[in-house]
Amino acid sequence: MTGSWTASAVPVIAAPMAGGATRPALVAAVASAGGFGFLAGGYKTPEALGAEMDALTVPFGVNLFVPGPSTVGEAEFRRYAGELAAEGAPYGLDLAAAPMVEDDDHWQGKIDLLLESPVPFVSFTFGLPGADVVAALTKVGTQVLATVTTAAEARAAVELGVHGLIAQGTEAGGHSGTHTPEQPGVVPLRELVQQVVAATSLPVIAAGGVSESSQVRELLALGVSAVAVGTVLLRTDESGASAVHKEAIAAAGPDRTVITRAFTGRPARGLRNGFIDRHEATAPIGYPAIHHLTRPLRAAAAAAGQPDQVHLWAGTGYRRARTGPAADVITALAAEL
The missing domain is CATH 3.20.20.70 (Aldolase class I)
Known part of the structure; x- marks a missing residue:
């Protein structure tokens, strides 16, 4: 080339x-x-x-x-937003009332x-x-x-x-x-x-x-x-990844990555954590609406040092x-x- x-x-x-x-x-x-x-x-x-x-x-x-094109309907979006309400509550986030954003x-x-x-x-x-x-x-x-x-x-x-x-x-x-x-x-x-x-x-x-x-x-x-x-x-040194992301990769054991749609409504590979375990089975396909829905949660969790609710993207060579x-x-x- x-x-x-x-x-x-x-x-x-x-x-x-x-x-x-x-x-x-x-x-x-x-x-x-x-x-x-x-x-x-x-x-x-x-x-x-x-x-x-x-x-x-x-x-x-x-x-x-x-x-x-949009791949998630309003009803399905509202269902998932309600499901995630408990995740956002500790950070003062009302995810159940989050607007459906498509851009x-x-x-x-x-x-x-x-x-x-x-x-x-x-x-x-x-x-x-x-x-x-x-x-x-x-x-x-x-x-x-x-x-x-x-x-x-x-x-x-x-x-x-x-x-x-x-x-x-x-x-x-x-x-x-x-x-x-x-x-x-x-x-x-x-x-x-x-x-x-x-x-x-x-x-x-x-x-x-x-x-x-x-x-x-x-x-x-x-x-x-x-x-x-x-x-x-x-x-x-030059990576802009968050501290919680870097630390999670360093601490993860073998075979910890999975493909998930729970965070963004689109398949992505990352370190398995509690959020994926709790929501993967019910998460809709619906990028970017689901990405926008969980974005404030992910930011708040990262700022609080809580890897359990952060999208810890990583390929299979993470170790x-x-x-x-x-x-x-x-x-x-x-x-x-």
Whole structure:
């Protein structure tokens, strides 16, 4: 794939982790070790994203969430909000009365920003952008990447005319990039990479649970152009993850991650905790309404140091997340390449 990271020393990419974990300092630190980083545009206003872009002097990419249609009705939303009332009560939150919020995450404003201030790469998650968006970004010199979780999604992205694919295996932490949250793909990364590489001639980036240099080497041998990592960077000095998130990852035993929709109404992998145990079975599919419903609870719990009610996103490689400079993590992952 042509673009900024081909000039980098190592084909290791810092994945965009929305919600605060990825910040300019982390992207810069990864670049200092020869890697390449993506800013997370999700949950940010165009102004906030623009400020992060202005703070960087190294090449970087930007990731955006593709807005989709509402998937939860008012009655189902009110049922779940009532169910969560007891969770919010200790923090003074009346979740049962919370409004049902549906938005597009400032979609057009951020597209306009990226057309006015082009970056080398823009990646999309949760679905595919319109052909007009791909054409407009291409016209200003940006390469468009699509996150895919199945071979069928990869073929649809190829037909759209994107420049590259991010194959996200089920091991990935945080939200699944699935285009169909009601029936998400659960393909392991190695298998997905083989399927996607076989189905297209486009460059492919592998993402999902990668935490060791041996995994990077194996995936490159399967034909990917680069490997993206996220969870393994969460505890580093430059990570913006909350203290409660970092501490939970450090303290977690083996095999603690699960895929849940309880926090946001969209499948995402994180450390299993009490909130997931109490609500997973009854949580509706309904992003972003459920995300907005639980957001104040998650913020209050994190501020109070209560991991039981926080979305502790983490991929399957979380036990190898280490402290110290992010540059050291990238260097270790690129060992013997």
